[in-house]
Amino acid sequence: MKLLIVDDEKGIRDVIKEYAKLEHYEMIEASDGEEAIEAIQNEDVDCMVLDIMMPHLDGLSTLKEIKKQKNIPTIILSARSDEYDKLLGFELGIDDYLTKPFSPKELMARIKAILKRTHPDHKQFTYQTLTVDFMGHTITIDDKEVKVTPKEYELLTYLIENQNVAISREQLLSAIWGYDFYGDDRTIDTHIKMLRNNLGEYRDLITTVRGMGYKFEIPKKANE
Secondary structure: EEEEEEEOOHHHHHHHHHHHOOOOOEEEOOOOOHHHHHHHHHOOOOOEEOOOOOOOOOOHHHHHHHHHHOOOOEEEEEOOHHHHHHHHHHHOOOOOEOOOOOOOOHHHHHHHHHHHHHHHHHHEEHHHHHHHEEOOOOEEEEEEEEOOHHHHHHHHHHHOOOOOOEEEEEHHHHHHHOOOOOOOOOOHHHHHHHHHHHHHHHHHEEEEOOOOOOEEOEEEHHHO
């Protein structure tokens, strides 16, 4: 898989490059928007990490131009946490948004989740007798279909795709309900409660991260 990292700070590009190597990703770099636009014309890119504040052409303007040519899954990486930037980014079609300072490990986990969605190498998730069929949009336990609402299904698959990563309520609202949703984060809590009830014996796979949100996590003993 090939990543395009667009950031005017060489130090940040170098850090991401080191972590990308550990995941066996090929990486190309651009120090500003103009270089990024040129790069996508010459390379097939699987995922782009894009800074907002850059010289010559800012990140959001760069994204607009790139979207005219190619639909590349994109994560915005920026020191700015303004809601306007996030909303505009999602309106332009970004897949995720991380605020600096950031955890390189979390960035890699989010890239991996995006690549799983856009380049699926498997069509279902299975743990013991629980199966989530991504193609059929079904959940089964002991070969019996579990009835859930569309939003509950989207929540579960999003958490599975970001397995072992703590996801904030804000991020879940943006990803599942969209940037223009006017409710509050209690909506997430209500749907998680219903989803857990429907998962029965597997309810504890969705853990609460205090003060933040939720995480889908397989018990360590199950992985040993």
